[in-house]
Amino acid sequence: MPDRLAATKRRFLGLAAVPVLGLLSACDRAVLNPAGDVAMQQRDIIYFSTAIMLLIIVPVIVLIVLFAWRYRAGNQATYDPDFDHSTSLELVIWSAPLLIIICLGALTWWSTHLLDPFRPLDRIAAGRPADPKAKPLVVQVVSLDWKWLFIYPEQGIATVNELALPVDRQVRFDMTSTNMMNTFYAPAMAGMIYTMPGMRSTLHAVVNRPGVYDGLSGSYSGAGFSDMHFKLYGVGQRDFDAWVARVKGSGKTLDTTAFLALAKPSEKVPPMYFAGVDGTLFDRIYRRCVAPGSSCANGMHGMAAKPEGALFKSGAEKGVGPNVTTPPPHDPQLPHERPLS
Numbered sequence: 001m002p003d004r005l006a007a008t009k010r011r012f013l014g015l016a017a018v019p020v021l022g023l024l025s026a027c028d029r030a031v032l033n034p035a036g037d038v039a040m041q042q043r044d045i046i047y048f049s050t051a052i053m054l055l056i057i058v059p060v061i062v063l064i065v066l067f068a069w070r071y072r073a074g075n076q077a078t079y080d081p082d083f084d085h086s087t088s089l090e091l092v093i094w095s096a097p098l099l100i101i102i103c104l105g106a107l108t109w110w111s112t113h114l115l116d117p118f119r120p121l122d123r124i125a126a127g128r129p130a131d132p133k134a135k136p137l138v139v140q141v142v143s144l145d146w147k148w149l150f151i152y153p154e155q156g157i158a159t160v161n162e163l164a165l166p167v168d169r170q171v172r173f174d175m176t177s178t179n180m181m182n183t184f185y186a187p188a189m190a191g192m193i194y195t196m197p198g199m200r201s202t203l204h205a206v207v208n209r210p211g212v213y214d215g216l217s218g219s220y221s222g223a224g225f226s227d228m229h230f231k232l233y234g235v236g237q238r239d240f241d242a243w244v245a246r247v248k249g250s251g252k253t254l255d256t257t258a259f260l261a262l263a264k265p266s267e268k269v270p271p272m273y274f275a276g277v278d279g280t281l282f283d284r285i286y287r288r289c290v291a292p293g294s295s296c297a298n299g300m301h302g303m304a305a306k307p308e309g310a311l312f313k314s315g316a317e318k319g320v321g322p323n324v325t326t327p328p329p330h331d332p333q334l335p336h337e338r339p340l341s
Contacts, residue, residue, distance in 0.1 A: 030187035035209040035234055037125045038115060038190040045111050052103050056096060117193055117203040121170050125208050128168075136170040136204070139163070140282040143175075143182035143195045143217070145265040146224025151254075151282050157247045158254045160262070160272035161230040163215065165189075165207050166240040173203040176286040178263050183218030186232050192218045198297060200286045207234035224267035231271070247273045254278065256290060263290075 034040045071077050113119075121130045140151035151158045163186075165171055175184055177195040185192040190205040207213075217228040235243065250273035252258070258274070259281060281290070289296035 030213060034188050035211055035213060036189040036205055036207045037121070037123065038205045039188060040126075040208075041111075041115060042191055045107065048107065049104060052100055052107075056100055115191075117190070117201075117205075119204060120172075121204050121206060124168055124170065124206055130170060134170065136172040137166065139165075139171055139173050141173050141175040141184055141195065142282065142285055143177040143180070143184065143221075143228075144263050145178070145180060145222060146217070146228040146267055147262075147269040148184075148215070148217075148228070148230045149262070150230075151277055152244070153277075153279065153282070155244050155247075156276060156279075157244060158274040158277040159247060161269055162233070162271035162273075163230055164233040164235055164240055164243045166237045167207055167210055167234050169237075170204060170206050173205070174282065175201045175203065176282070178285060180221050181219060182221050182228075184215075185218040186213060186215040188213035189232065194219070198286070198288055207232070210234045210236065222265075224265065227268045248275045250275045252276075254281065256281070256292065259285075259290060 031039070031046075032043055034043055069075075114122075120136070123129050138153055140153060142149040142151070147160055148163075149158060149160055150163050173184070173193070175193060175195045176199060177197050179197055181197070182195045183192045184195055184203070186205075188211075189207055190203060193201055193203045195201060211234050213232040213234065215230040215232050217225055219225075221228070233243070252272075252274050253276040254262070254274035255278050259278075262272075284290045284296065287296040287298070288294070
């Protein structure tokens with residue numbers, strides 16, 4: 001009998017450990033173990049938000065158990081059928097959730113502006129401010145059916161389903177789509193950004209740790225969606241230069257004809273290299289006039305260029321000016337400015 005009980009206990013502990021091991025195995029996923037500073041700050045926001053919400057969840061769960069035990073049928077607890085109000089209890093019930101909502105609201109407002117994808121990075125990593133004179137690497141991203149096209153305009157190359165970035169260098173992604181809304185997502189580097197036809201979006205990010213990371217589509221976009229993946233390589237500058245040279249050695253050129261063939265729906269596409277690329281291709285994709293004879297639309301720029309608001313400017317760019325706007329001259333003809341009789 002003791003051996004049977006011991007065996008049953010071991011099986012029970014083994015089954016109980018399954019969900020715990022599942023949670024621990026997820027701790028090494030890219031979202032919670034990022035390689036870029038933007039994703040690192042997003043992870044910290046997740047931790048902080050979870051901790052704040054647990055301040056309510058844990059006490060409520062504990063109180064449920066305590067109340068159930070205290071007021072169980074076999075316990076002679078105090079019974080007060082005439083109870084209708086307690087100021088101290090009301091203060092606890094309303095003040096705690098209100099404070100948590102204020103904290104989460106402030107965190108949301110702060111992080112929304114600080115981690116705005118259109119906003120150039122203030123820092124490369126914690127304690128390492130970004131050099132305002134350093135030019136970010138520009139990568140043009142196009143989502144197709146069902147693959148990712150990456151154009152490096154400065155290097156004059158293009159790749160499919162393979163993205164290489166130098167470590168500790170700010171990258172500006174300009175993104176659009178051919179004919180379907182999609183989502184660019186490299187969880188080790190930054191959050192999800194939508195790509196849409198006729199619209200150009202922007203993401204500023206950085207990779208701080210060498211390695212090979214997964215990228216994917218975060219929006220369902222048809223039959224080949226589940227295989228719409230790409231590899232992100234974080235490499236040193238020397239290895240990045242060697243990678244660019246290897247791509248240039250492929251010999252193929254991504255011109256209009258090659259792009260129209262590439263844009264046709266295809267699934268499980270292996271990485272492809274293009275040694276040359278038409279310099280106007282991304283703009284024509286964005287304005288939806290790649291095919292010969294088609295007219296270019298104005299498109300929706302979104303916020304492709306750096307916004308002019310003071311929030312997006314550095315201290316040197318803001319300058320100095322009065323903090324009170326001069327009121328317009330008085331006009332007695334306006335109804336709201338007429339003197340009262």
